[in-house]
Amino acid sequence: MTSMHEPASEEAVAEIVATARADRMPLCLAGGDTKAGIGRPVQAAATLTSRKLKGITLYEPAELVIGAKAGTPLAEIEAALAEKGQRLAFEPPDYRALLGTEGEPTIGGVAAANLSGPRRIMAGAARDALIGVRFVNGHGEIVKNGGRVMKNVTGLDLVKLMGGSWGTLGLLTEVIFKVLPIPETSTTLLYSGLDDERAVAALSEALGSPFEVTGAAHVPVGEGYQTAQTLIRIEGFESSVDYRLGELREALADYGDPAVLAHESGDSLWRGLRDGAPLIALADHAIWRISTRPGAGPALAAAIRSKVQGRHYFDWGGGLIWIATPADDAAAAHVRAATRTHGGHATLMRAPPELRAAIDVFEPLPEPLMRISREIKNRFDPDGIFNPGRMYAGI
Amino acid sequence: MSIAFPTPDAGILARRDEIIAGLAQILPPDCLITSEDERRAYDTDALTSYRKMPLAVALPRSTQEVSDVMRYCHENGVKVVARGAGTSLAGGAIPQEDAVVIGVAKLADVIEMNFADRYARVQSGITNLAISGAVAHESFFYAPDPSSQLACTIAGNIAMNSGGAHCLKYGVTTNNLLGVTMVLVDGTIVELGGAHLDAPGYDLLGLITGSEGQLGIVTEATVRILRQAEGARPALIGFDSAETAGACVAAIIGAGIIPVALEYMDRPAIQVCEAFAKAGYPLDVEAMLIVEVEGSDEEIEDQLGRIVAIAEDFSPQTLRVAQSEAESAAIWKGRKSAFGATGRIADYICMDGTIPTGQLPHVLKRIDEIVKSYGLGVANVFHAGDGNLHPLVMFDAAKPGDMQKAEDAGSDILKLCVEVGGCLTGEHGVGIEKRDLMTYQYNKQDLAQQLRVRGVFDPGWLLNSAKVFPLEGRDAA
Ligand SMILES: Cc1cc2nc3c(=O)[nH]c(=O)nc-3n(C[C@@H](O)[C@H](O)[C@H](O)COP(=O)(O)OP(=O)(O)OC[C@H]3O[C@@H](n4cnc5c(N)ncnc54)[C@H](O)[C@@H]3O)c2cc1C
Ligand SMILES: Cc1cc2nc3c(=O)[nH]c(=O)nc-3n(C[C@H](O)[C@H](O)[C@H](O)COP(=O)(O)OP(=O)(O)OC[C@H]3O[C@@H](n4cnc5c(N)ncnc54)[C@H](O)[C@@H]3O)c2cc1C
Numbered sequence: 001m002t003s004m005h006e007p008a009s010e011e012a013v014a015e016i017v018a019t020a021r022a023d024r025m026p027l028c029l030a031g032g033d034t035k036a037g038i039g040r041p042v043q044a045a046a047t048l049t050s051r052k053l054k055g056i057t058l059y060e061p062a063e064l065v066i067g068a069k070a071g072t073p074l075a076e077i078e079a080a081l082a083e084k085g086q087r088l089a090f091e092p093p094d095y096r097a098l099l100g101t102e103g104e105p106t107i108g109g110v111a112a113a114n115l116s117g118p119r120r121i122m123a124g125a126a127r128d129a130l131i132g133v134r135f136v137n138g139h140g141e142i143v144k145n146g147g148r149v150m151k152n153v154t155g156l157d158l159v160k161l162m163g164g165s166w167g168t169l170g171l172l173t174e175v176i177f178k179v180l181p182i183p184e185t186s187t188t189l190l191y192s193g194l195d196d197e198r199a200v201a202a203l204s205e206a207l208g209s210p211f212e213v214t215g216a217a218h219v220p221v222g223e224g225y226q227t228a229q230t231l232i233r234i235e236g237f238e239s240s241v242d243y244r245l246g247e248l249r250e251a252l253a254d255y256g257d258p259a260v261l262a263h264e265s266g267d268s269l270w271r272g273l274r275d276g277a278p279l280i281a282l283a284d285h286a287i288w289r290i291s292t293r294p295g296a297g298p299a300l301a302a303a304i305r306s307k308v309q310g311r312h313y314f315d316w317g318g319g320l321i322w323i324a325t326p327a328d329d330a331a332a333a334h335v336r337a338a339t340r341t342h343g344g345h346a347t348l349m350r351a352p353p354e355l356r357a358a359i360d361v362f363e364p365l366p367e368p369l370m371r372i373s374r375e376i377k378n379r380f381d382p383d384g385i386f387n388p389g390r391m392y393a394g395i
Numbered sequence: 396m397s398i399a400f401p402t403p404d405a406g407i408l409a410r411r412d413e414i415i416a417g418l419a420q421i422l423p424p425d426c427l428i429t430s431e432d433e434r435r436a437y438d439t440d441a442l443t444s445y446r447k448m449p450l451a452v453a454l455p456r457s458t459q460e461v462s463d464v465m466r467y468c469h470e471n472g473v474k475v476v477a478r479g480a481g482t483s484l485a486g487g488a489i490p491q492e493d494a495v496v497i498g499v500a501k502l503a504d505v506i507e508m509n510f511a512d513r514y515a516r517v518q519s520g521i522t523n524l525a526i527s528g529a530v531a532h533e534s535f536f537y538a539p540d541p542s543s544q545l546a547c548t549i550a551g552n553i554a555m556n557s558g559g560a561h562c563l564k565y566g567v568t569t570n571n572l573l574g575v576t577m578v579l580v581d582g583t584i585v586e587l588g589g590a591h592l593d594a595p596g597y598d599l600l601g602l603i604t605g606s607e608g609q610l611g612i613v614t615e616a617t618v619r620i621l622r623q624a625e626g627a628r629p630a631l632i633g634f635d636s637a638e639t640a641g642a643c644v645a646a647i648i649g650a651g652i653i654p655v656a657l658e659y660m661d662r663p664a665i666q667v668c669e670a671f672a673k674a675g676y677p678l679d680v681e682a683m684l685i686v687e688v689e690g691s692d693e694e695i696e697d698q699l700g701r702i703v704a705i706a707e708d709f710s711p712q713t714l715r716v717a718q719s720e721a722e723s724a725a726i727w728k729g730r731k732s733a734f735g736a737t738g739r740i741a742d743y744i745c746m747d748g749t750i751p752t753g754q755l756p757h758v759l760k761r762i763d764e765i766v767k768s769y770g771l772g773v774a775n776v777f778h779a780g781d782g783n784l785h786p787l788v789m790f791d792a793a794k795p796g797d798m799q800k801a802e803d804a805g806s807d808i809l810k811l812c813v814e815v816g817g818c819l820t821g822e823h824g825v826g827i828e829k830r831d832l833m834t835y836q837y838n839k840q841d842l843a844q845q846l847r848v849r850g851v852f853d854p855g856w857l858l859n860s861a862k863v864f865p866l867e868g869r870d871a872a
Contacts, residue, residue: 062645063752063782085651120592127598128570141840149749150781151567151821153556153605154829154836155863156845160569160601164593181651204511210534210625240694293590295512319512319592345595363595368585372851373596379847391596 003045008052010134010142010173016048017171017385018140026388029167031071031109040361041353042387050108053173056080058148065148067132067176070108077107081179089180090126091117091274098276098287099350108172114164117274118215118233121207121316123180127163132176135162137169138381148176161376167387168395169380183235187245188215188266189258191230196220196298199230200318202255204294206232207317209251211244216317217273223281223311230255233270276322276349278313285310285324286351288335292344294318300342307334319344327351332359339363362391397802398486398827400447400861403493407450407473414473415451418495421463426501428452437478437496441543442486442744442828444798449476449490456501458576458584458614465612466582468495474857475580477608479520479551482543484745485826487555487607491861497612499550505529506615514573514590515620519550519613523557526618535620538565541822542731550613556605558822560730561687563780564655565621567822569604576615577603580853590617602848607824608859610852624689627655629726630699632706633680633713637661640682641755643709644779647686650705652698656687657780658730661759664737664774664787671736674729675722677713684779685730733776734787741772741789742798746805748812749821752782758815762786765807769800783821784812810835825863833865842868 005027007013020027028044032051050070056077058067061084068077074092081087092110096102111133116125123129132146145158162169191202199218206213215233219225232252234244249258261269272278279287292300297318304323305312308331312323325331332355335346345363348356365373370392377384377395389395407414415429428434429451438446450473455461468475474494481488490496499520507516510533517526523544526537540559541547547557553575558567565571574588588600603610634640644657660668660676660683669676676683688698699716706714717723729736737743750758759775766773766788777784786808790801809819809829813836819829833842846864853860856869 060751060753062649064648065751114593114598116593124566124570125593127593127601128566137844141844143840143844144837145841145844147816147818149751149783149817149821151558151562151749151778151783152818153822153824154819155825155833155842156848157556157569157601157605158844158848160598160604161848163601164598169597181648181653183651201511204513208510208513208535208622210622237694237697239697240690243691243693291591291593293509293512293514295509316592343589344591345593347595365596366585368579368583369587369596369599372585372599375851376597376848379851380844395596 005046005048006052010136013048013136013171013173014140014142017136017138020046020385021138021140021383024383024385026385029171029387031106031112032073032103040389040391041357042390044388048171050171050173051106057174058176061086064150064179065131065176066179067148067174068107069174070106070172072107074105074107074110082182085182086179087182088129088177089119089123090129091119092126093117093274095275098280107175111163111172111175112165112167118217118270118315121216122212122214127160129178130159130163130175131178133159133162133172134174135170135172138383138385143170146176150178166390168377168390170386184237185241186233186235186263186266187241188261188269189232189245189248190261191255191258192227194218194228194230194255196301196314198255199228200294200298200314202230202252203232203317205252206248209248211248215270217313217315218318219278219313222278224278231269233266273313273315279311279322279324282311282324284327286327286331286355287349288323288325288346289349290321290323290335290339290344290346292319292321292339292342296342296344297321300338300344303338303341304334327355329359360392397799398445398831399866400491401866403491407493411450414471417467417471418451418453418464421467422453422455422460426454426456428454437481437490437498440481440483440486440488442484442489442826445486445489445827447490447492449494449496450492452496452498454498454501458578461497461578461612461614462582462584464495464497465578465580469581469857472855474860476859477550477554477612479548480522480546482547483551483555483824483826484747485820485824485828487824487826487862489827499548499614502614509590510535512590513620514617516615516617517549519553519616520548523547523549523552530620534623536623537618537620538571539568542734549616549618553604553613553616554606554608555822555824558778558783560656560658560778563657563778564653569601571619572600572604572616573619574617575600575603575613577611577613579611580857588617605824607826607863609849609863610858625691626695627687627689627723628695628699628717629685629687629723630702630716631676631713631726632684632686632711633677634682634709634711635680637682637759638756639709640684641752643684643706644752646705646708647702648780650701652701654686654702654780655689656685657778658685659683659777659779660730661775663772664733664776667736667740667774668729668733671732671739672725672729674725676729680712685726730776737774737787737789742792743787743789744801744805746784746786746788746808747820747823748809748817749781749783750812750815750817752779754815758784758811761811762808765811766804769804771801771804782817806832827862830863831865
């Protein structure tokens, strides 16, 4: 039976952490626990959740900034932003369907996981939008870094460290994000029947154009896809989007005649790509997310697929490969071998706990970086009480 | 002249000849500067009122040589100050008497350009503008554009997380950096990031960006390059008060328009820049915005049309859209030469705080009061879209006590920025200049956490150790 701490104030968090530290009692840190299936399984008798730390603390649309307590539901943030015609530009994904988890995703979880959707190629990652944090470290101290202004180079950027730290450095109590306006419209060009190499070439050409493509993905033939689909998204003012689509079609004439999807149908497609939808049906498979140089994407995917059966698709212009493989050590070894050969890094997004406990979930780091990472963990959390081993053994 | 430096280590000073002999084993004579005359070129940066003669200057030609020099210094307990082009306005590159300067001036090559994957790999001593220059033949560019871009290096940009006028749309250095090769204090060479996005594990690349030469020496960088827009055009909009200009900025952004640049100048700045650049700035307004948009001709027309419609609600005194390339260039020349042009009429120190933009009218009024209370003048230029202020506090260096007054006024202004919810530095860095103000923005625990992280990389305080963190209380972590 695990006990649950649900503090409603930063001071209460600090107290719980101080007690846990004195007792050498590890804590599993959670927001909405929608991503409990990601990372190495954590062994902890107690859970410390930020979900009672709730509420938007600051929202200045004209300053493009929103701040909230870490346990604020992402949905609440998105609704408040939408009311003013704004959004989190990095497209935070929703992996509940993929991971088979329930619960309410929180804004703190978004920050701690640094996961970004298709627009990352144009608008930056979650970590680029995150500009300020408050957190409680493993000493039980309340610490702030960054702030509410977009340009801030005062001292070391610990915001970046907290973004993507998966609850291993501290419990975030408040986060501040930069936001952007929702453009007037969005349209998607859909090319059919391209193989991986040709598709990534087309996406590269689109991304290398002056037309500010905000989504560039390719799904090969497979379940749900009778033909391969290559998707290019443009967003902006209506007249501008029309113009840019016309120019892009001309520039990409060699790749065929695309269908044009209006924003309603396009939006649901992009949401699916964001959330790993094309792979969800492969229930007994492990699912990986691999970031690489876009030009290396097709060869990297082919290298894995030549060894194991499965399914894959590309986002980020070819630089993000989503791939489902058999859930075993051998397939994992092929994934790691492929990133070593072609460059990049792989994260195991979904797998049975046995597999996640047996292999590295995040790409192993070379020794000097592993040493630095262990020492950083130690400087935030000297007794290793936060999410022990969630990222790497000892981290 | 109130900023203290740590007392030089007498033991190191006494071993100078031996240390130089050691470095001479690693570097050829033309890469090692030891004579007093030649060292003088390195005794300050753009904060020229502070000078310290370094023990020696090393100019390595490869990552391996940087590593060899670092290992030697580490083994001998010698401090190191990294240096790019020395344009830091915060005193970040000012040496110490007991330190070896490691300059990256001889590491200035482009290593690889990949247009399909939209990145360039460069040695870190290349200038910011040279990166854009190298990729311009394919109509690409490197986005962050500090006004000093002709001179400053990507190494300095990474160390300061530099910004520029076009960062509202494209982000600052940290948003445009994909990877680096870095030499740690003991000479270990590490690779962070690469040609792909994001990195496994903690975001060490994000951490070292803006770390002011205190975590290691960057020798190579992989940066994102972008395709140039089809065209760009600025408009000038003049108002009778800071309040109206500020309200207009808020209305533009509130309407869902993110111009590529949104710059603000007050009356004194306009006068000074116009006299220098002949840009056709309106001389009879209290505040002026430069708003630039990008795209095809039609897109530019459309966006400027929207902006003009918004601005008209605020009864601008002047509203002029650039009609030609030459006119656009003149408008930007005026803005980008603001510091230089001010330097022609007075000595000045350039402040760099950031404020929530809603606080603009209040802050400008307070800045004026602060500066007047010291009997000095001020010209304000700033990046209005993101609230990054550059008050240029003017003084007369020949007048005894005047510079001290300017420094005091400057620190009052920065404290004000923190007070209204902003920060001490938006893009120039802490250096020595704001070091002793850090406690206004961060409390003991905030600073202790930063010091602990610093300690992972440089437990012996050998790297640029006079900077960033107040000299007192460093062992508290
Ligand atoms: C696996 C995964 C699942 C996702 N699921 C969803 C989703 O269901 N819906 C959605 O809209 N978006 C989801 N996203 C994307 C994104 O929007 C967020 O990651 C999501 O909102 C997670 O919030 P959570 O509170 O459920 O996180 P959790 O699953 O509770 O936590 C995720 C990670 O963040 C850490 N963490 C959570 N809160 C804190 C905190 N306050 N301080 C420090 N560390 C913390 C946890 O320890 C854990 O390592 C998911 C992302 C990933 C990687
Ligand atoms: C006229 C003028 C206009 C300016 N305009 C802007 C502007 O618009 N925006 C802006 O952001 N800044 C601006 N600056 C400030 C300055 O140009 C930037 O801070 C720039 O990035 C410094 O680059 P540099 O190569 O000159 O570095 P230096 O001044 O040599 O060094 C700056 C810092 O970087 C460290 N460093 C240098 N090389 C390395 C390395 N290889 N590894 C690790 N650390 C290193 C140094 O130790 C020092 O702390 C301006 C300066 C001037 C004089």
